[in-house]
Amino acid sequence: MMQIKITNPFAKFLVRIADSEIILGQRLAEMCSNAPTLEEDIALSNLGLDCFGRGEELMKLVSALENNAFTPDDCVFRRNEREYFCIKLVEQPNNDFAWVVVRQFLHDVYVTEIFKQLATNEHQELAALSQKVLKEIEYSKMHSFDWLVRLGRGTEESKMRTQNALNVMWKYTEELFLFDEIDKTYLSDTDAIAANWNLGVNEMFAAADLERPADKKRHILDFRKGFHSEFLGLILADMQYLPRAYPDAKW
């Protein structure tokens, strides 16, 4: 079996973002034909495709940094759970529509801050990609924000479900800000990421009339070291089945 080793620090940094986007894309793809309305179905598929698109572009940079020892496809379809470096937030399931929207919004606010800093990165290709991605995410964030306001200020049921989704997923936001040396090398100001994220989510809590869950220190094992929630294995089993069963299959 092929071993995919990522050793270049810049590639290690980029693969975290790439993996997060790919896994969120997969989660959104699961919503295809399952959204509450036809219109929202296409909206979520669009968002999912955007995630795959930027995931793929980032994977290309990762492959190039590793001297093309593997392709972007290898990287996505031939790595196991512990070799993945996505944030746990994006692994969380589509339990109901509120989960989809909460997960999306928390992600959108986070990656907005990441890509904002990468947009001025000295790596020109990455900077150009980030500038393009920021527009996609701006729309996604507007869409998820609007839904949170609708759900939070909708019926008792929608409010309860949304608050519940927030309460459960909140614990996976702590690790987002436990930046390591690698992050600090490529992000110009990690403190600003946390500060702006807090501003963004607090604005949402006020607008949607939802309660911000308490921040507790939980010390969940870090995604940066390849630790995940129980869901990633199942996602990968689904996502990787075809290329693993038929390694030479062509699209």
Add this chain to the structure above:
Amino acid sequence: MEKGDKVWEVFIQKKAGLAFKHVGNVHGYDKKMAIQNARDLYTRRGEGREIWVVPAEAIVSSPLEQADAFFDPSEDKVYRHPTFYEIPDEVKFI
């Protein structure tokens, strides 16, 4: 259709200065949702630079059952077409 849901007609402008073109419709509970749904459904392949949505109920249509009275009288009036003029070569885009 659920309570509060409405149908909106969608018009898209491809480039500045061109007319908005009707492309279809979407469901939406309010203006904001309608415009986002229209964006997600009808501008996925770079079709537009601006979108209008109009509540379908705001559109007044000519009565189909009176289509004869409305439109037949114009059928034999070919002289209403500006085809009896010589168009100078210098005039483009007509």
